[in-house]
Amino acid sequence: MEFVLDADQLMLRRTVRETLAKSRSRGEREQWALYQELGWLEAPPVELALILEELGYVADATPFLASATWFAPLAGRLPDGAGTAVFDGVGRYVLDADRADEIAVRTAAGVRVVPAGELTVEPVEVFDPALHVAHVQVRDGADGIPDLALMGLAATTVGSCRRILDLVVNHVKERHQFGRPLGAFQAVKHKAADMYVAIERARALTHFSALTLAEHDDRRHRAAHMAKAAAGECQRLVFRHGLQLFGAMGFTWENELQVHLKRAKACDLLLGTAATHRKALLTR
Template sequence: MEFELDEEQRLLRRTVRETVAKVRERPEDQQWQTYRDLGWLEAPPFELTLILEELGYAADPTPFLATATWFAPLTGRLPDGSGTAVFDGTGRYVLDADRADEIALLTPEGVVVVPGSRLTPERVPVLDPRLHVAHVDARPLAAGVPDLALTGLAATAVGACRRVLDLVLEHVKRRTQFGRPIGSFQAVQHKAADMYVAIERARALTHYAALTIAEDDAQRTRAAHMAKAAAGECQRTVFRSGLQLFGAMGFTWENELQLHLKRAQSCDLLLGTASVHRKALLPV
């Protein structure tokens, strides 16, 4: 497998980054329509991972993640509007279920697609106020999670952690103590380095998982577990060090930092934390 991005992939990442920066202040429905019009939902697995990382960086409020990585892998098509899926044997904490036009149910008899309104999903509060999560009353359900769903959450968490690190670096360059920027202190540099290493490790495993999915490799499920576990471990390192390096400012609602910390932690909690996926990698 080739881990270096080619010219087209680098161009895609740059285009997504610039587009998201332009539209992030627009109403949510306009952002969603922009992404659909650009055909991002139809991107192959690896390119989709690059897109999701950039959307995670911007704490994207649209139903892109659920539509592309929860609904589409189960049904083999894109929804009529927005979509999500109910799997893992439960209807608890389903991403974007409260606003999905279509919901795919993984049942013992196979996948069943129903209108979102038919299941009367109930939105529940979660850490990230911009994230839509709901409980769905659907029976019976079968256990099983698409590899792309785990990889998509991992990519989103990596993007959120990248944004936290960028905010931290900007802060420690400006904030002074004892007449010097605090970023010049060795202890601060060590924590920033730990954050960077954790992000790059999680990003590499996420890219590997996307490549195995794209090639339908026999290791795709194992790789997806590895990516989700690494992203969860990454967000814990970034959450702890990022909040500490920001000091009291990091606790305030007015500070952008809290949005990205919550997005990263929510991605870890959805569909199992890092410990759950580490256990899944153990030999039976």
């Protein structure tokens, strides 16, 4: 299976980047309304992966990820407002459950869509202040994570890691030590190169996962696990090198780096870490 972005997909990615650059100053509700108006929620899997990567790059705070990749694949439609889903059988750490209008619940008898007000939702405080996570009390829940949900988290992680790398590259170009830019030192170059390779590997597997979903390929379940595992491994390396190359500045709340480090780490923890999905690949 060969995969190369066509002219329309390249134009979509460029348009998304330009739109996000112009709308970053808007409030969360305004941005969410804009995404709905532009029809991004209706994008097919490959195009959705491109959109989610760009949203990950800006650490998007809207319910887009949960609505498009958690609710939609279970309910078979877009939510009336914002949506999310419970598909782990227990309702733990459900993305955007505290602000969803509808929640799709996978049960042994099938999928049912419930107005959020009819379920008991307990918000959970997490280290990413822009991320909404909650526990949802459900009965007769069944386990079965949609492949699209794994692909969506992988794409978001790739976007976050891309932003971390860009911030690091700009920093090591501007920061000087011993009369030379930090980026001129070989050890720094090697770490940046390792980050780039890890990001491109995770991006390739995420695109492969999206393509298998678009074509209903029999390999789509395996591809989704591969994408999530690669994205988790990517964020681990990018997190470590990114924080190290920034030095003490990377620990400060004023620095943008911490926002993307938190988002990448949270995306790895949601729906299972890289180790969880590597194990799933071995047992399939």
